[in-house]
Amino acid sequence: MLNNSHSLFHAVHQLSRQLTKQLNEALEPFGLYNAQWAVLYVLKANGALTQKELCEYLAVEAPPMTRTIQRLMKQGYIDQRTGLDKRKKFIHLTSKAESEFPKWEKAVLEANQVLITSLPKGSQDAIYSILSEWLIGIKQQVKTVEEEAIFND
The missing domain is CATH 1.10.10.10 (Winged helix-like DNA-binding domain superfamily/Winged helix DNA-binding domain)
Structure with a gap:
């Protein structure tokens, strides 16, 4: 790590x-x-x-x-x-x-x-999965921050 x-x-x-x-x-x-x-x-x-x-x-x-x-x-x-x-x-x-x-x-x-x-196929699949999960998480964080900003205005 x-x-x-x-x-x-x-x-x-x-x-x-x-x-x-x-x-x-x-x-x-x-x-x-x-x-x-x-x-x-x-x-x-x-x-x-x-x-x-x-x-x-x-x-x-x-x-x-x-x-x-x-x-x-x-x-x-x-x-x-x-x-x-x-x-x-x-x-x-x-x-x-x-x-x-x-x-x-x-x-x-x-x-x-x-x-x-x-990259072996298994690594390609793993990287795709990890990047997709990370991107979804980032988008959710951004949405939450934007919603909080609107609520606090």
């Missing part, structure tokens, strides 16, 4: 940076980066979302999300459409993004496969 949490968090941070670096290299031929891929992937998996929903899902602040959305719009991969409630704008994948998505996904899956080959 680690004698301090600094080592654990440093290792998680370093792993995250390495995974992001490898993903950026895999997406470079397509003119995309990890942050853009995350938005495209979430929209493909979940359908149209508002910018706020994307921010919440990806745990990204509004300013960097705005920049990412603007870049993707400039590339022709997403567009914004007004919803039934005229105050809401939904972000959609364009037909251009839909047609390019399989190429991007193939590159990402190939990069992921290279990165994970050194």
